[in-house]
Amino acid sequence: MKHHRLVVLLLAVLPLSALAAPRAIPGINAKDIYPAGCVDCHAKKAGGADMRLSTRLARWNGSVDPKMLAAMQAFVPKGMTLKGKHPPVTAAVKDIPASCAKCHSASSKTMPPLAPLMHGVHLAKGDQSEFVKQFQGECTYCHKLNKTAGTWSIPNGAEK
Secondary structure (H helix, E strand, C coil), X not given: CHHHHHHHHHHHHCCHHHHCCCCCCXXXXXXXXXXXXXXXXXXXXCCCCECCXXXXXXXXXXXXXXXXXXXXXXXXXXXXXXXXXXXXXXXXXXXXXXXXXXXXXXXXXXXXXXXHHHHXXXXXXXXXXXXXXXXXXXXXXXXXXXXXXXXXXXXXXXXC
């Protein structure tokens, strides 16, 4: 019983900062290596994979992987069925994600809304999600805080 009292006493005396350092949050208390959000991450990497959205969407013009399609169905409005392919886009890559949201609006009856779809794509697989594996699912890589105004935004830009 004395041991428990000692632990409680130590916790009461130690400052909270001594117990655990705050985690690094890009754009809040750590450098944001993706300040332009989608287009910084979804870029053609030198000597690496082509992560551009135009490249990904082009692959989906014919069909989408059935497993991914089934998983994403959970993120569309009730009564809407994903068809398993994405229509061709060209101008959309000039202003990502704003141009995506034109078709993927919250009120669209034919296309799934962008926000739940993107959250599903990036987070739904949990620890198996590439976004979670590489970026710990950190929201501030996409959602940017204006510390002065206290407002959140998602940057728009041309594909790189």
